[in-house]
Amino acid sequence: MRQKNEAARRIFRILLLLAAFGPAFITARAMAAESNVLFSPPPEESIPQGGFGDLIRHGEKIFTRTAKYAGRYTGNRLSCESCHLDRGRKAYSAPLWGAYVLYPRYRKKNHKVNSLAERIQGCFRFSMNGSATPVDGRTIKSLIAYSFWMSRGAPVGVNLKGSRMVSLPKPEKAPDPLRGKKVYVARCALCHGLGGQGRVSRGEIAFPPVWGPGSYNKGAGFYKVAKLAGFIKMNMPLSKGTTLPDQMAWDVAAYIDSQPRPDKPAPK
Amino acid sequence: MRIAIVGPVLCSLLFSFVSIPLPARAESLMDWGKHIAEAGNGDPGNTACMECHRLKGGGMPSIGSPRIAGQTRQYIAREIREVQKGKRYGPVMAGVVENLSEHDIDAVALYYSRARTPKARETEPPSSARVALGKKIAHRGIWKKNIPACVQCHGVNGSGVPPLFPYIAGQNRTYLMRQLIAYAFLERKDDPQGLMRGIARRLSAGERKAVAEYFSSLNPPQANGR
Numbered sequence: 001m002r003q004k005n006e007a008a009r010r011i012f013r014i015l016l017l018l019a020a021f022g023p024a025f026i027t028a029r030a031m032a033a034e035s036n037v038l039f040s041p042p043p044e045e046s047i048p049q050g051g052f053g054d055l056i057r058h059g060e061k062i063f064t065r066t067a068k069y070a071g072r073y074t075g076n077r078l079s080c081e082s083c084h085l086d087r088g089r090k091a092y093s094a095p096l097w098g099a100y101v102l103y104p105r106y107r108k109k110n111h112k113v114n115s116l117a118e119r120i121q122g123c124f125r126f127s128m129n130g131s132a133t134p135v136d137g138r139t140i141k142s143l144i145a146y147s148f149w150m151s152r153g154a155p156v157g158v159n160l161k162g163s164r165m166v167s168l169p170k171p172e173k174a175p176d177p178l179r180g181k182k183v184y185v186a187r188c189a190l191c192h193g194l195g196g197q198g199r200v201s202r203g204e205i206a207f208p209p210v211w212g213p214g215s216y217n218k219g220a221g222f223y224k225v226a227k228l229a230g231f232i233k234m235n236m237p238l239s240k241g242t243t244l245p246d247q248m249a250w251d252v253a254a255y256i257d258s259q260p261r262p263d264k265p266a267p268k
Numbered sequence: 269m270r271i272a273i274v275g276p277v278l279c280s281l282l283f284s285f286v287s288i289p290l291p292a293r294a295e296s297l298m299d300w301g302k303h304i305a306e307a308g309n310g311d312p313g314n315t316a317c318m319e320c321h322r323l324k325g326g327g328m329p330s331i332g333s334p335r336i337a338g339q340t341r342q343y344i345a346r347e348i349r350e351v352q353k354g355k356r357y358g359p360v361m362a363g364v365v366e367n368l369s370e371h372d373i374d375a376v377a378l379y380y381s382r383a384r385t386p387k388a389r390e391t392e393p394p395s396s397a398r399v400a401l402g403k404k405i406a407h408r409g410i411w412k413k414n415i416p417a418c419v420q421c422h423g424v425n426g427s428g429v430p431p432l433f434p435y436i437a438g439q440n441r442t443y444l445m446r447q448l449i450a451y452a453f454l455e456r457k458d459d460p461q462g463l464m465r466g467i468a469r470r471l472s473a474g475e476r477k478a479v480a481e482y483f484s485s486l487n488p489p490q491a492n493g494r
Contacts, residue, residue, distance in 0.1 A: 085411075085416075086409065086411045086416075089411065090411055187461065190432065190460050190461070191421075199429050199430070200429075201423030201424045201427060201428065201429045201430075202423065202424040202427055202489075204424050206420065206421070206423050206424075206429040206433075207429065237461060237463070238416055238420065238421070238463075239414055239415065239416050239463060239466060239467060240461065240463070240466065241414070
C-alpha cells in the first residue's frame with residue numbers, strides 16, 4: 001500500500017515537472033513515466049508455499065504448456081511462451097511483470113477499458129486461435145496470480161522499460177513481403193521451416209509455426225505488421241535479438257503476415 | 269545359409285509394409301555405407317569409421333569420439349562436408365574424411381542415421397552439483413546473458429530437432445566439452461548463423477562443464493531399436 005502511494009507521488013511530481021516544461025512534452029506515451037532500468041522479476045524459487053503458491057505455479061504451467069493445461073480454450077498448439085519469452089519474463093516480449101501494472105487500461109481495438117482478464121481472453125481468442133476462457137475460471141485466475149507474483153516490487157502505473165512489444169520507428173522503405181521472403185529464407189527458415197510450419201521434437205513443438213492453420217489468426221496483435229516487426233527485431237532469430245536491421249524486421253514481418261492464416265473469429 | 273537369405277528377405281518384406289518402399293539403390297547405398305564404416309572406402313590410407321565411432325556408432329568416451337548413431341542423415345553428411353571444407357573443427361576427422369566422395373558421404377550418413385546402439389559407458393561418474401546446475405541451464409537458459417534453454421533448440425530433453433539440430437542427450441562428456449570450447453573460441457565455425465558460437469561464448473567455463481555433464485548423464489534418443 002505504502003509502495004503504491006509512493007509511486008503515485010513520484011508520478012505526480014514527474015507530471016508537475018512535465019507540465020512546467022510545457023504541454024508539448026505530454027504526449028500520450030509520456031503520460032506514464034518511463035523507468036530507466038529493466039525490472040527484474042523475482043526468481044522462481046520465491047513462489048510461496050501453500051494455496052496461493054499453487055495457483056501461481058499452475059499459472060506458470062498453463063503459460064509454458066498451454067495446450068496441455070488449458071487445451072479446452074486453445075485452437076492451435078502455440079503456448080503463451082511462444083510470444084512472451086522466458087516464461088513471460090523476457091523484456092520486450094510483452095512480459096507479464098509489465099502487464100500486471102498496466103491494467104485496467106483503455107484499448108483502441110474495442111474502445112473499452114479492459115481488465116487484465118479480458119486482455120488474456122484476447123490472447124486466447126486471437127493469438128491462440130481459441131475461445132474466451134471464463135473470467136472467473138481457474139485458468140484466468142491462475143494466469144493472473146502468476147502475473148501478479150511476477151510484478152511484485154514493480155511500480156504501478158509506470159510504463160516499465162521493456163514492457164509490451166517495441167514500436168520501431170517507421171521504416172525508410174515501405175515494408176515489402178518480397179524482400180521479406182529473402183530474409184525469411186536466410187534467417188528464419190532453419191527453425192520455422194520454409195513453409196512456415198515450424199518444427200517438432202518428439203511430438204512437441206520446438207519451433208512454432210508462423211503461418212498456416214497452426215498459427216495465430218487474423219485478429220491477433222501479430223497480424224499487425226508493426227507489432228510483429230517490433231517483436232522480431234527484439235527477439236528473433238532466437239538468441240540473436242536486436243541483430244536484424246530494422247528494415248529487415250519490417251520486411252520479414254510483412255512477408256509473414258502476407259501468408260495464409262486462420263480468419264478472425266466472429267465477435268462474441 | 270538359409271537364415272542368411274531369409275533374414276534380408278523378411279526384412280525387406282517388413283520394410284515394404286511399414287514404410288514407403290525404398291528405391292533399389294538405397295539398399296545398396298546402405299550396404300556401401302556399412303562397408304565404409306567397417307573397412308573404409310578402399311582408398312589407400314582411409315581409416316574405417318568403426319575404429320573411432322564403433323560399427324554401431326556408439327562412439328568412444330575415452331578418446332572423446334562422438335556417438336553418431338541415429339543423428340539425422342542430413343546432419344551427418346553436413347558435418348563431414350564441413351570438415352572437408354575446413355569450417356568444422358575436426359582435428360582428428362580431417363585426415364579421415366578427406367578422400368570420401370559425395371557418394372561415400374551419402375552412403376555412410378544413411379548407414380549411421382539408421383544405426384541403433386546403447387549408450388557407451390562414461391569414463392567417470394558425473395558430479396551431482398554440476399549435473400544440477402547443468403539441468404537448470406538446459407531447461408531454463410540464462411536469459412540475463414541471452415542464452416535460451418538448450419532444449420529449445422536441441423529438442424525435448426536434448427533429443428534433437430530434425431533435420432539440423434543434433435541430439436546432445438547421451439553424447440559423451442569429453443566430446444561435448446570439446447565442442448563447446450571449440451565454438452566458444454571460434455574454432456568450430458560450421459554452425460548456421462553462428463547460433464552455437466554466440467551461446468557457447470556467453471557461457472562461463474564452469475557453465476560449459478555443467479551442461480556437458482548434464483547432457484552426458486542422460487540417455488540418448490533411440491538407444492535401441494526404433
